[in-house]
Amino acid sequence: MSVIEVQGVSRSFVVRRKVGWLGRERETVHAVRDLHFGVERGEMVGYIGPNGAGKSTTIKMLTGILVPTSGRLTVAGMVPSTQRTALARRIGVVFGQRTTLWWDLPLRDSFDLLRRIYRIPDARYRANMATFTELLDLAEILDTPVRQLSLGQRMRGDIAAALLHDPEVVYLDEPTIGLDVISKSSLRDFLRETNRERGVTILLTTHDLVDIEQLCSRVMVIDKGSLVFDGSLDGLHALGDARRTLVVDLVEPGEPIRSLGADTVKVEGPRQWLTFAADTSAAPLVADIARRYQVADLSILEPSIEDVIKQMYTRTPREG
């Protein structure tokens, strides 16, 4: 059985809007509609979508904070909306924008409180603290009150806090938001290791597609409340029919190159840009061009996942 099962889950809100002087209009907004997906134990899944697409609503329903309007969902065999506090022992949550730690307490005291609240056995607590202190480099900041920590330090503390009680499933809501490049990279290393070594299932929302490329074998894309893609990164590339780009430097400027299903999209002196379908090999194209033109240099640009997703969002029909 999948550790997360979501079947036909929808969530709508009634919003009241002021109309004119006294009038009020009720409007139903569908934050999420008819979601279907399952996550297997030990998977690391990226969950992406533009702001307001329904990512946070989904996470809130998976933790039990928010009750679905319709549909069925289970996490670790439990129904979050009715078994919220029991489920809390088996999941970990990191809200990137706000801390789950106690603002005024030193990090060490926050961890100690969590140990008592979650009733973590002493041996497990010591072992986990030792691991996280080393891997997340916490030693220097353990005695600092949370409000004095930098964003990166706080995030490390938050992630350790979410993992202290050995949860089976961890939701990370934008864990890398606002972090510098080095912090991001060491955080990703840690998450990869946690996922592999501890078998923790991780669902990660992010705006940073590098997170997805480096961490997740599977990605789900949500847009305007509906799941528009669920599959591998390669599949996402194929679906977005993004094109690869071949940059050709000719010895001398010339006419736009014509070759084997490639489109010449730009010419700048001797340099020309040709695009071709991402799922075809570059070899025959390169061979053909090298045979017919005087080529000084060649390079291939892969489509960025960002382009793919941008394309995907613009393609799904907009409403209203």
Add this chain to the structure above:
Amino acid sequence: MVDAARSDLRAYAVLAWMWIRVSLTYRTSFAIMTIGQFLITGLDFVAILVMFSNVDSLGGFSLAEIAFLYGGSALCLGCADLVLGNIERLGQRIRMGTFDVMLVRPVSAYIQMCADQFALRRLGRITQAGVVFAWAIVALDIDWTWARVAMIPYLVVFGTVIFLALFTIGAAVQFWTSDASELANAFTYGGSTLAEYPMTIYPLEAVKALTFVLPLTFVNWYPSLFILDKPDPLGLPSAVQFAAPVAAAVLSLAAATCWRAGIRRYRSTGS
């Protein structure tokens, strides 16, 4: 059920103890805050003393009798305030989105809200009320019977429960309007101030309202009538003087219902 209650109490103790430790790391500041609370809340009683330098009785009550009413009400309010005084910050937490954090922990959100930022300095208010209450008990010429002696802890316990329930209802309202804490304060702190004076100074309609609608007369007024052997201006049967547990139970039930409804609303609207 019993297990859940025990684990909730344990979680409350763990959280409260942590805040006590934090406040004790800054001992001077803690001492100043506590003494400050003692003095500021004491000003209420100073006002009564000033009044009694001009009059000999108020509504048929002497200074010591009013000190008894004042001490009883303030002590109950102080105890309730110590236990869950910061629950009124619920609206603020909802606005900032930090209430969600409490919903993903394996302890009831109510317990977490009650224990949040537990402030031991509130002992200042309790001490001040306790001093006035104790002085009144000594100064008054009470005809002590076992029933009257037992009525003292009875008053403190059920009066505290009544205020706990009122604080909870006031906080639960913030699930609907997140800036209602001022309104809630009018009922709790304001209500306790009303109860510091004898009901004989208020119009009968107001006393009825304070008995049957917002049952603050059960905190200290009715128990005091029994202890001080005074007539009830409403002329209700004498059993009413012992009805504090009933009022406390009804209010607690109302509070639990409000809180649950509030949580349900929050979890179905996400705001």
